[in-house]
Amino acid sequence: xxxxxxxxxxxxxxxxxxxPTGGGQIVPTASESIASLVCGLLTLSCFPLGxxxxxxxxxxxxxxxxxxxxxxxxxxxxxxxxxxxIFLGLWLLYFCVIFAAILIGALKR
Numbered sequence: 001x002x003x004x005x006x007x008x009x010x011x012x013x014x015x016x017x018x019x020p021t022g023g024g025q026i027v028p029t030a031s032e033s034i035a036s037l038v039c040g041l042l043t044l045s046c047f048p049l050g051x052x053x054x055x056x057x058x059x060x061x062x063x064x065x066x067x068x069x070x071x072x073x074x075x076x077x078x079x080x081x082x083x084x085x086i087f088l089g090l091w092l093l094y095f096c097v098i099f100a101a102i103l104i105g106a107l108k109r
Contacts, residue, residue, distance in 0.1 A: 025069075032060035033073030036080030043084050047091035053084025 039053035060077035 027068075027070060027072040029073035029076060030060045030064055030071045032056045032063065033076035033080065036060055036077050037083070038080070040080040040082070040084035040087065043087035043091070047088060050084040050088025050091065053080050054088075057081030057084070 033056075036053050036056035039049045039056060043050035043053060057077040057080045061074055061081075064071045064074045064077070
């Protein structure tokens with residue numbers, strides 16, 4: 001019952017940090033998931049990449065659903081699809097505004 005006083009500056013005993021237990025297997029990320037995210041981000045500078053990002057994201061999510069024990073990156077694919085769709089929508093809105101401005105300018109003449 002007589003234990004020495006606890007020293008707050010003493011490191012914990014070895015093995016008490018609870019390192020990896022080996023229970024979970026790390027699966028590689030699908031390359032199309034990464035490509036979808038990259039294309040989605042690049043859609044800001046080149047609008048056709050939004051379509052590519054959505055297409056790659058759909059393909060990656062289908063592959064991940066078919067092989068969940070061999071591939072990961074479902075969230076990356078989803079984010080790539082969402083970002084690509086948002087930037088593609090902004091590009092389409094921009095083109096509609098430019099087209100409307102040209103049309104209004106032509107009608108005023």
